[in-house]
Amino acid sequence: MLTFYLFPISYAIATFPIAAVLFTLPFLLFQYRKHGYINKYRAFLLYLFLLYMMNALYLVILPLPASIHNEPPQAASYVQLVPFHFVLDILKETAVDPQQPATYLHLLKERAFLQVVFNVLLTVPFGIFLRYYFRVRWAACLLLSFSLALFFEITQVTGLYGIYDYPYRLFDIDDLLTNTTGGMAGFVAAAWISAVLPRMDKLDEHVDFSAKRVTYTRRGLAFMMDWFLALPLLTFLTALDFPYPFVSMVLVYFMVIPYATNGFTAGKWIVRIRLQGKGKRIRLSELLIRYGLLYLLLGGLHVLMLPIGSSSLPNVAKALCTVGLFVTDMTLGIHLLRCVFNRSRRLFYEAKSGTRHVIHWDEENKSRVQA
Structure with missing residues (x-):
């Protein structure tokens, strides 16, 4: 029986x-928006939760039938609606004699009892x-535990929602209960766990976003995300035969909008960062230098290759x-790698423009998250 469970886990x-x-x-986007940064402990728990949910689902649906045109179950009905029917199954199969305590250990080897234990532990x-x-x-x-159990049972009784011709496992109300x-x-056990592990609502208490x-x-x-939005704008300008569509798009999206919003583009706003210049408010000249070098010069070289070809x-x-x-691309790639692995180095267009990215977070946001 252990092998039966190890197969879906593997x-x-x-x-x-x-x-x-x-x-x-989606994890990164949600964490940046909600918490302002990635906490390693929080990330570990979420990925652990993902692994657990995958194990739970696989344990419920595997092994699959050999063909989607499977045979109908041998049982007279696809559902079992008698609560605590597992008690009768245990009594029917058990070798335990209530008068002989030495036989109680037999329960640990019996299918019906172990099935109930598994459904609880799941x-x-x-x-x-x-x-x-x-x-x-x-x-x-x-409510959520019941909903998860109901999802498992419906998944089974529908043959993976119609993928298989017939259900290959039955809907069992005892499984819902267990x-x-x-x-x-688990909810009760979490009270003890919460006492010995870091509190989730205190993880961000002493975070200094400015540092x-x-x-x-x-x-x-x-x-x-910025280019996901900028490319449709470029396509639109090109379709209208707008003069110099690439240059116009860069000027509007990466210079005018960040100047008006003090360093924000749509992509930066989503992940809660913004551009900061030498002063409190970013200057248009700083944006012209930064994105002029990055997009108009380097990007323009790539755009020019299209008509040249x-x-x-x-x-x-x-x-x-x-x-x-x-x-040029190889030189830029090497420069980028050197900046990634050496935090003291700055990208050339940032150094020339005097701009940098900062986390956009304030005490009001921090208090809202911790509340």
Whole structure:
């Protein structure tokens, strides 16, 4: 029976890296917006919760039938609606004799009893996470534990929501009861755990956001979101035959808007960072130098390669332009790596413009999060 449980657990561990990659982007965005930074302990717990939920789901749905055109269950009904029917199953199968205490250990080897224990233990971590990390009250834990158990049972009785022709496991009300009980047992256990582990509502109490460095990961997220919005603007300007659409887009999105908002673009606002110049308010000249070097000069070189590639220039000239652009990109890549691994170094367009990223956070936001 142990092998039966180890099989889905091994699959959960094997596929966890894929789920973790998909989870990372929304995780980073949410953490930057809600907390202003990434706390390693909080991140560890959330990824641990993800791994637990994957294990719980795999334990419920695996092993799968060999074909989606599976045979119907041999049971007369797809549902078992008699509460505490597991008691009869245990009594029917057990070798325990109430008059002989030495036989009590047989329960630890019997399928019906172990099935009940498994169903309770399955959701104990869920209740622990709900109380310790998410700080829910007992009524919410009860409702969420029941909802999770109901999700498991519906997933089974629908054959993974119609993927399989027939259910390959039954809907059992006893599973609802035992899974919900496990969640509430975890809620009770979390009271002790909370006493020995760091309190979640105190993690950000002594964080000095003015001293925190804006990581390249955070800047990269802002960069991706800004260009996700800037590219449609560029496409729109190009479709309208607007003169110099790329230059116009850069001027509007990366210079005019940050000047009007004192250092914000949409991407920077989402991850709670902004540009800061030498004074309290960023100057237009600082933005012109920063984004002029980064986008108009370096970006413009890439934009110019498009008409050059389809022009009537000699092939030698096109090859020289391509090699020159490649060398420029390689130099920029090496420069970026040196800045990433040496925190004292600054990107060339930041050094020339006198601008830098700072975390946009204030005491009002901090008090709201801790409340």
